[in-house]
Amino acid sequence: MNKLSKKTEYALMALKLFNDIDLESKGLKPRSRNILRLTVSAQDIAEQTHAPYDVISRVLQVLSSRGILKAEYGLFGGYQLSKNLNDVTVHELIDALESSTDLAKCLSSENDCELSSKCTIVTPITQLNLKVQNFYKSITLHEVLHV
Amino acid sequence: MNKLSKKTEYALMALKLFNDIDLESKGLKPRSRNILRLTVSAQDIAEQTHAPYDVISRVLQVLSSRGILKAEYGLFGGYQLSKNLNDVTVHELIDALESSTDLAKCLSSENDCELSSKCTIVTPITQLNLKVQNFYKSITLHEVLHV
DNA sequence: CAATATACGACAAATTTTGACGTATATTGA
DNA sequence: TCAATATACGTCAAAATTTGTCGTATATTG
Numbered sequence: 001m002n003k004l005s006k007k008t009e010y011a012l013m014a015l016k017l018f019n020d021i022d023l024e025s026k027g028l029k030p031r032s033r034n035i036l037r038l039t040v041s042a043q044d045i046a047e048q049t050h051a052p053y054d055v056i057s058r059v060l061q062v063l064s065s066r067g068i069l070k071a072e073y074g075l076f077g078g079y080q081l082s083k084n085l086n087d088v089t090v091h092e093l094i095d096a097l098e099s100s101t102d103l104a105k106c107l108s109s110e111n112d113c114e115l116s117s118k119c120t121i122v123t124p125i126t127q128l129n130l131k132v133q134n135f136y137k138s139i140t141l142h143e144v145l146h147v
Numbered sequence: 148m149n150k151l152s153k154k155t156e157y158a159l160m161a162l163k164l165f166n167d168i169d170l171e172s173k174g175l176k177p178r179s180r181n182i183l184r185l186t187v188s189a190q191d192i193a194e195q196t197h198a199p200y201d202v203i204s205r206v207l208q209v210l211s212s213r214g215i216l217k218a219e220y221g222l223f224g225g226y227q228l229s230k231n232l233n234d235v236t237v238h239e240l241i242d243a244l245e246s247s248t249d250l251a252k253c254l255s256s257e258n259d260c261e262l263s264s265k266c267t268i269v270t271p272i273t274q275l276n277l278k279v280q281n282f283y284k285s286i287t288l289h290e291v292l293h294v
Numbered sequence: 295c296a297a298t299a300t301a302c303g304a305c306a307a308a309t310t311t312t313g314a315c316g317t318a319t320a321t322t323g324a
Numbered sequence: 325t326c327a328a329t330a331t332a333c334g335t336c337a338a339a340a341t342t343t344g345t346c347g348t349a350t351a352t353t354g
Contacts, residue, residue, distance in 0.1 A: 013268050041300090055345090077300070078300085119160075121163055
């Protein structure tokens, strides 16, 4: 535990890919930019990241539902960045793809831990949780991917 | 994922307990301190934390092997704090009880990910990992438990 | 309307965590 | 010395979670 899931890793790979494409396109002359197709299909992404199609496809759907990517149906459809990665934090990514952003299960609303009332560490864990979340909110994906 | 394991939670509960005992004992007059028994058995801790004996017993053994607790065999034996919690970081706790402190499986030495050479996000994940670890190293258990 | 692509429900496989049992070792006190 | 108590630790079963697969519905393009 205390690890990122494969899904989040795949997301990072995909986002790095989109980001690289974005950077390339910025080096082009204005006219060429319109010709360049910026959307990439889930299948292409699966190939380039070596991730299983079904899984990364889900990941892309989630990123799309969160407004980080933009999806297009049909032939020549696919995904493209819809946000500047400077404006997306690691916390947002975790929130999108991990089961929850909380550091412990007992902190989630549907907590079934019958001890919660007599638990001695609710407050400590809540405070630590807050610190961790603020930490992840302070790191942008741009920071993470531009190294 | 991205959560603390039950083991780590149990450890926090136990350490809070030890810490509270420590605080109480400091309120006593010097003479009484010698009379007060500061070691607590795994069984007592299991009862007070409502954790399964076998599990918390293992946790205590680990904390003991890391020098955070001190163990005593035999009748009236048990565990007691052997370090000031100001000197123990959250990172140390995670290192002791989680499978690893790394943010991703691909970072561990016995990594079986066959992509590692062509993986596009090794560097980003390594850097993020470093940040997270430094963050956890900056928080002491004293900070966490005294809220 | 055929080809291509996203969207999503359901479920099987794999992995990891959690907890239980049995046994060995060490210490204390009668 | 021996019985009681407590830590130490190997092994393994149960439970939970993650990861990956299949099938099908919906949307867009030419």
